């Protein structure tokens with residue numbers, strides 16, 4: 001991506017899948033153009049904090065250790081809790097007054113759901129103004145373990161989301177036979193896109209009939225700029241969580257996690273696998289465009305384009321305008 005001038009938006013963003021962080025594990029992390037330490041305390045809570053120790057600046061993730069609910073610095077063993085408060089200095093009689101007034105390091109609000117650890121980012125450290133929701137299939141034992149894919153892309157995340165409403169590109173980039181029909185509904189931080197495409201007919205036994213077509217439905221739900229679910233609904237149903245995290249303003253991490261019903265009859269299981277492979281393959285098509293395009297702030301749009309302007313207005317609410325907004329009270 002060339003000449004990007006879009007800032008990093010605020011919102012909930014993926015940090016890691018829950019299973020990637022075991023109790024007592026400490027990992028370096030870099031998102032939002034900031035260095036972080038990610039760790040899981042002995043009671044099982046995931047924490048994400050600024051990386052550099054308030055004492056002499058060691059990176060807490062390079063040699064730091066979990067001690068109960070705290071992290072001990074690898075340099076002089078100061079212990080900080082998950083809120084970034086200095087709790088213990090093994091060789092000092094007292095905690096210095098400067099460290100007694102509260103947090104010495106920013107601790108990002110964290111939540112775990114849909115088998116993933118999410119952190120809230122705001123450039124002015126403002127508390128969460130909206131929440132995420134459960135994707136029911138992601139905690140349902142009838143649904144399979146997640147099949148995951150990830151990419152790093154030189155693009156701001158606003159551009160990724162625009163792909164879903166850019167209906168013309170499905171024909172010219174992804175070789176769809178017809179322009180899909182997309183309806184976009186906006187409710188505050190939520191965005192729901194319903195897309196109907198024409199696809200090859202599949203009957204109730206899983207037989208494919210290439211001479212006929214049928215409607216194929218895709219419902220995408222977005223919660224803020226970083227988290228979405230996609231439900232592919234046909235004779236078989238596949239659910240995907242798509243997440244996007246800004247590494248910097250101009251580089252992002254894209255993750256897809258798919259689940260399907262366990263014990264699907266073989267034609268449907270094969271069709272589901274085919275659908276997953278196709279969705280993943282299509283990212284490759286987009287990648288060439290994303291990595292080389294520029295961002296046009298005032299594009300010339302035509303009547304056949306999808307609801308691109310509407311999408312951009314919705315997305316712009318996640319760029320900090322410097323005003324105070326009412327923070328959300330999250331259940332603890």
Ligand code: FES
Pocket residue numbers: 053054055056057058073074075076077078
């Ligand atoms: S730098 Fe962390 S304890 Fe000294």
Ligand SMILES: [Fe+2]
Pocket residue numbers: 163169173174282286
């Ligand atoms: Fe695309």
